[in-house]
Amino acid sequence: MTDSKPTLGVGMVGYAFMGKAHSQAWRTVNSAFDVPFTVDMAAIVGRNEENVKAAANKFGWKSYETDWHRVIDRDDIGLVDVCSPGGNHAEVAIAALQAGKHVLCEKPLANTVDEARAMVEAAEAAAQNGVRAMVGFNYRRVPAATFARQLVAEGKLGTIRHIRAVYLQDWITDPDFPLVWRLQKDQAGSGALGDIGSHIVDLTQFITGQSVTGVSALLETFIKERPLVASTEGLRGTGSEEHGQVTVDDAALFTARLSGGAIATYEATRFATGRKNGLRLEINGEKGSLAFDLERLNELELYLAEEDSRIQGFRRLLITENEHPYVGAWWPAGHIIGWEHTFTHEAYDLLTAIGDNTDPSPTFAEGLQVQLVLDAVERSAANSSGWVTVDK
Template sequence: LEAGKHVLCEKPLANTVAEAEAMTEAAERAAARGQVAMVGFNYRRVPAITYARQLIAEGRLGALRHVRAAYLQDWLVDPESPLTWRLERERAGSGALGDLGAHIVDLAQYLAGEPLVGVSAVSETFVRERPRLAGPSAGLSGAADTGALGAVTVDDAALFTGRLASGALASFEATRMAAGRKNALRLEINGERGSLAFDLERLNELSFHDHTEPAATAGFRRILVTEPRHPYLEAWWPPGHALGYEHTFVHQARDLVRTIAEGTAPAPSFADGLQVQRVLAAVEESAEKNSVHTPVVL
């Protein structure tokens, strides 16, 4: 940012609200010079998610009642899994909360079109010591043959409830200890007129229920999001030809380039990333205070 380059980050590269605020201020200064800074949050760029946002913005669900989000993985179930950098607070900031929870918090606020204003949380570290690595590792695992144990200083799992600005209720679960779940990101949004559901393991599909239809024929129906009229799909394959996880990164790069070319405001901005960081900070504070309801600083 200070070097005057356009920047795209996967998630806010900050461990604290103060660091996120500093990055947001740097992004604002860069914008004044004509540079663009955007947070990727690549799951927004899954065509089915983007289309779900369009349907909600069009009022197809009516007033929102519930947002339900879970992101489940299992790569830490084995207590012999080594102590990588992701398990050290000074380097990772937090555990499942920041790694996985950041994504579902952003998706909840993006789909609803409004922020979370308060949370109540619990978190737990189930395995408090793990084998130290023999050498550096940038991935999820590595060779743990030193025989020494090191302290795990982040959460293994975090669960919290929240309230959106409109009064809609939300629930979240983020864990890296759900045996059998590899990358299970699931969302459901319920409104007065209908519901939408999404499963990342079937990322080309949405489940949609129109509650205004007669009860005798109403129910969830599958929408295959591969038509040229769907978001991003005009650039890809014929209808019915599925996209993959990697396409979300192509889409976020395309959106950054388009933002630069058109001179429009980036989305999600670093300010959006800061808002997610403030939610995570409120979750941590609530968990530390025995689940007391904690307002989110807006």
């Protein structure tokens, strides 16, 4: 019996850390979910031929290219996955959309607001012809985070009053860690703010249904110079004898107001010694609270004020039942899943939207909104933590 589904060829730009994660998603989405297309992993793109060829063989891609323009030109590719550094997100995504290719673009959407606006314009024009574009905020696809959104939407917490969000890492605390692209503004746009701060901005807005409207911020760069790169692997690297200037923030702190009346605090740093991937948020409402910790991603903590005071307290919810978001596609109830599954969920949602001819979420317009928050944070920090309204 043959599969009657149409084939959708995918071309992926980038092959390092995010390339590995996205490859896992394209390999597994057809086996985990009933999607309207059979995914063909047609080509992977990277500038270093030796490295990209090795990545193609390791990750399961049929071919490789050393020029991203080639995947735009190829007739066997209908979707372009952009998971390269932010410096070329706009150029690649816009070219792909104008060529009639669907696009998945890693977060943050772009390095600047102007680039993000141009990407939104291209996406909205392409949508008139049934071409879809989505931003890769994968933490929305953690089942516990999606379920938290459902609880808030159902009114379990009542009116949301407080949001506390942190994303703590320590992978660049060593002053001898090299000057990788994530530490260069022309390639990354910003530092901890865009790299991990964008995640907690998007995730809190996603869960609460409220958008950040104003901020007061502080940015800091602790180590101003670093060794130039000798070699890298994932988030690790070795440096040379020469040094260069760090041009992004190491840490970002800001308070915020949200559209529904909630107030919030955000912290994103890559200098929290001992913290590896510590994303945690807590949301307090008039009727209860919930907390999510990425390092315990199959769980939620939930407190409901209406319960009998004798048994009140935060309860641990294990988000592993088939009725929970995405979970039924995987293992028998009670079996946990991991970080890599969020990318498969992302691919599933995008492919489903393409099949239904509807806009996937987060759209490029939603990605722009996060970009505007990041821009407001930078403007506030430059103004000695003055209050800045987020642009429209």
